Amino acid sequence: MLLLSAAGIAILLYVVVQSVAEQIAQESQDNILAASAISILxxxxVVEGDISIDLxxxxxxxxxxVTDERAFYAIxxxxxxxxxxxxxxxxxxxxxxTAFQSTTYLGEDIRIASTWRSFSTLEGQAYLEISVAQTLTGLNQSIARISRISLAIGFGFFLLSMVVAMVIAQSTIRPLHRLTGSVSRRGPSDLRPVAAPVPTEMAPxxxxxxSLMTRLQKSLSRSEDFIAEAAHRVRTPMAIVRTQAEVTLRRVEKEEHRQAVRExxxxxxxxxxxxxxxxxHAMVSFRTDDLARETIQLDDLIVDTVNRLHPISELRDVEIxxxxxxxxxxxGDPILVQNAIQNVLDNAVKYTDADTKITVMLDQSDGYAQIRVQDEGRxxxxxxxxxxxxxxERGKNADGIVGSGLGLTIVDDIMRAHGGRITLSNNVGEGACVTLSFPL
Amino acid sequence: MRHVILSIVMWLLANVAHAFEIEDRAVFGDETDSAPLRIVSTADINYFKPIIDAFRAFRPDVTIDYTVASSTEVMDAISREKHPFDIVISSAMDLQTKLANDGFARKHTSLATQDLPNWAVWNDMVYAFTQEPAGFVISNALFKGLPIPQNRQQLITALRQNPDRFKGRVGTYDIRKSGAGYLFATQDARASDTYWRLTEVMGTLDPTLYCCASAMIDDVVNGDLAVAYNVLASYAEKSPHQDKFTIILPSDFSIVMLRTMLIPKTSDNPVLAAEFLDFVLAQTYPSGVSPLLKTQSLGQAEQSTLYRISMGPGLLVYLDYFKKKNFIAEWENAIVQD
Incomplete structure (x- = not known):
């Protein structure tokens, strides 16, 4: 559209320059012809009553x-x-x-200038008419030259406006691109307002x-609050139900009833x-939104976490x-990091058989601290x-094991919040290996 | 010699065939050739023969039919009678320009015409191939004891101071009869007022008026004329009696005539004509080998005194009916003093 209008203006420019220049060229030729005719006039x-002309x-x-022209005259x-x-x-x-006219004579295009004057001769008043004409070689040459120049001007204008248009379009679109980029680079839960500077036209x-993101943020946190509140409210009655069920289990004799209570x-x-x-999960979401940055002694934290899990692992005869x-x-945030390690170890303990062992290692490579948890499970x-x-999401081979499918999701969220990642793989022999990488 | 006899025969034949008056005619090559290159020219056969020979050495298969006529007859042959000549050669630059201006010439451009000096070409139609200055031809015998005049002023003085010696012994063109004479006279008058003074002085000495340069030169050689004014140096140099006269190119200014050629629109054979034209131009420019360029006087003359007649519509001015009438009247007043 922009190029089309630039081309239109360029053509208009060409036509205007061309016609003005042609007019000027024509006028200068007319002036010469007029000067010639007047000099003859x-x-x-009047010599002894007769007209005499000394050309x-x-x-x-x-x-x-200037140029070779054929010339004609008539008196x-x-x-x-x-x-x-x-x-x-x-x-x-x-x-x-003086009058001018373009016509043809002897098969050539010519321009004629004519001028008149009255004389008193013996026969009375007489009108002397002088006409001078010339061919248009020079005029056509200068028009051709002007035509080339105005064509160049028009084309140059077109090129220039094309460049300017592209520069303007680029600079208009660039902040939009930047905004698009910064929005699309965001993580799924990053709902902070856009702070990048934008041109005033884009401010609205x-x-x-x-404002959309703020509302989204509010509605999200409200629903998370709701879930947390619901979970909290559910937990206490659950604990009571469990205690009551265990008490009941001891009292019940009949094997089929005991089985039902166990279920x-x-x-x-x-x-x-x-x-x-x-x-x-709610806690992790809340803490990652405003991540604390403390220095964590990672190896001590691992040892502490392993010790905490000791009662559970012992219960299942698994050695960590x-x-x-x-x-x-x-x-990072020590509570979240510990939660991540704990979730991974918890999973390992849960999905591994009795009398096996789980190995936790910590080393540094490629600018990452890597915690590797290896088990001998399935x-x-x-x-x-x-x-x-x-x-x-739970693995297909998780049947018969208590789990929510939230554990690894929580770990993943924590790792992302710390700029790290979780990698799942299998050992060469048997068992799984979960690697947590934190940037150093 | 063969050419001379042949040309007389042809002249007799031609006079029957042509309405315009021809002076001479010669055919070079196969006389039965049905499509010869037809040249009409004001130049004598002998004068132009070297060029024709050079061209025929280059193109032996071409027959050249060369017709000589006076400049006004040449003009009539093309403009009025429309004879199918292929090349028109004339020393009358004004008439050649008029032929081209009035649309009787064909435009021609080629590689050979590209680098010509501006004065040598007009409108891609008229091409100059010689530069021939006009000067005084002075009889050595009749000027014995007097200093040889080097310019017009000195000539005027010599004539004024020795009226008895020069009475009836000065000659110039009759500009009413000679186109070349008229061209020289008008260009002289345009260049300087000295021309009119000289004409008046000659008028007091009972001058002889000539139609042609050759007759003037002959009379100088005979001892009938002491001085011939406005004679082409190129003609005088060809006279076998070089010891009888001195050629002077006046040091105030010398009119230089350009011999020109053009291809008329009536030409039946424009391609061959263009080839001939290009050949002559290639021999002439930039400092060619054309035999017509070998004039001693031009080589010796001071370049700044050479007044080259410029081609263009300006030359038409003196062909104007009123202009010509006025000029000749003035000239007659000066020179014919009965």
Whole structure:
């Protein structure tokens, strides 16, 4: 559209320059012709009652001064031809002192100028008419030259406006690109308002975008609050139900009844674990929104976490061993980091068989602190590794084990918040390996 | 010699065939050739023969039919009678320009015409191929004891101071009969007023008026004329009697005539004509080998005194009916003093 209008203006420019220049060229030719005709007229005298004309040499030689031109003239007295070219076309007399006309003569395009004056001769008043004509070689040459120049001007204008238009379009679109980039680079839960500077024209867009994100943020946090509140409220009655169920289990004799109560306890366990992890998840969401940056002694934290899990692991006859813990410091929220490690270890303990061991290692490589947790359990199914980090996704081989499908999701959120990542893989022999990488 | 006999025969034949008056005619090459290159020229056959020979050495298959006529007859042959000549050669620059101006010439441009000096070409139609200055031809015998005049002023003084010696012994063109004479006279008058003074002085000495340069030169050689004014140096140099006279290019200014050629629109054979024209130009420019360029006097003359007649519509001015009438009247007043 812009180019089209630039081309239009360029063509208009060409046409205007061309026609103005043609007019000027035509005028200068007319001036020379008029000067020639007038110089002949001025040489006319009445000698003894007769008209005598002494053609000045310059009257015709001036017509040829720049380019070779053929020149014609005619001198007439009251319609009577006196001298020159008798068949040179005549121009009807006008009110002007000099008249001009373009016509053809001897097969060539010519321009004629005619001028008149009255004389008193013996026969009375007589009108002397001088016509001078020349071919258009020089005029056509200068018009061709002008045409080339105006074509160049038009084309140059077109190129220039094209460049300017592109520069302007670029600079208009660039902030929009920047905004798009900064919005699309954001993480899924990053709902902070856009702070990047934008041109004033785009301010309303950014303002409405920001207000949308604020509302979204509010509604999200409200629903998380609701979930946390619900989980919290569910947990306490669950604990009571579980206690009552255990008490009942001791009292019941009949094996089929005992089995039913055990099923009940298991279901309650699963529900309360889910509730607990929902609470954890809410806590993680809340803390990652405004991440604390403290220095964490990672190896000490690992040892502490392993010790905390000791009662559970012992219950299942699983041994958790630490191995080659490199002294490492990272920046982050200690509670969240511990929660992540704990979730991973908890999973390992849950999905591994009795009398096996879990190894926790810590080393540094490629600018990352890497915590590796290896077990001797059933490992991950290769085909679903990618899906396991999604909310409420559980492995196909998790049947019969209490779990919510939230654990690894929580770990993933924590790792992302710290600029790190979680990697799931299988050991060469047997068992799974979960790697947590924190940037150093 | 063969050419002379042949040309007389052809002249007799031609006079029957042509309405315009021809002076001489010669055919170079195969006389039965049905499509010869037809040249009409004001130059004598002998004068132009070297060029024709050079061209025929280059193109032996071309027959050249060369017709000589006076400049006004040449003009009539083309403009009025429309004879199918292929090349028109004339020393009358004004008439050549008029032929081109009035649309009788064909435009021609080629590689050979590209680098010509501006004065040598007009409107891609008229091409100059010689530069021939006009000067005084002075009889050595009749000027014995007097200093040889080097310019017009000195000539005027010599004539004034020795009226008895020069009475009836000065000659110039009759500009009423000679186109070349008229051209020289008008250009002389345009260049300087000295021309009119000289004409008046000659008028007091009972001058002889000539139609042609050759007759003037002959009379100088005979001892009938002491001084011939406005004679082409190129003609005088060809006279076998070089010891009888001195050629002077006046040091105030010398009119230089350009011999020109053009291809008329009536030409039946414009391609061959263009080839001939290009050949002559290639021999002439920039400092060519044309035999017509070998004039001693031009080489010796001071360049700044050479007044080259410029081609263009200015030349038409003196062909104007009124202009010509006035000029000749004035000239007659000066020179014919009965």
């Amino acid at each position: 001025d040489s006319a005298r 000045p040499y310059s009257s015709l030689s001036m017509l040829d001064s 007439r007295l009251n319609d009577e031809f006196l001298s020159g070219y008798p068949d040179l076309p005549r121009i009807a007399a006008t009110n002007d002192a 867009l950014v303002t409405s975008l920001n 009940m306890i298991r279901a309650v366990d699963e529900s309360s674990r889910t509730a607990g992890q929902l609470l954890d 061993k630490t191995h080659k813990l490199t002294r490492t410091k990272i920046q 490992g991950f199914d290769d085909t679903e590794i990618d899906q396991l980090l999604q909310r409420f």
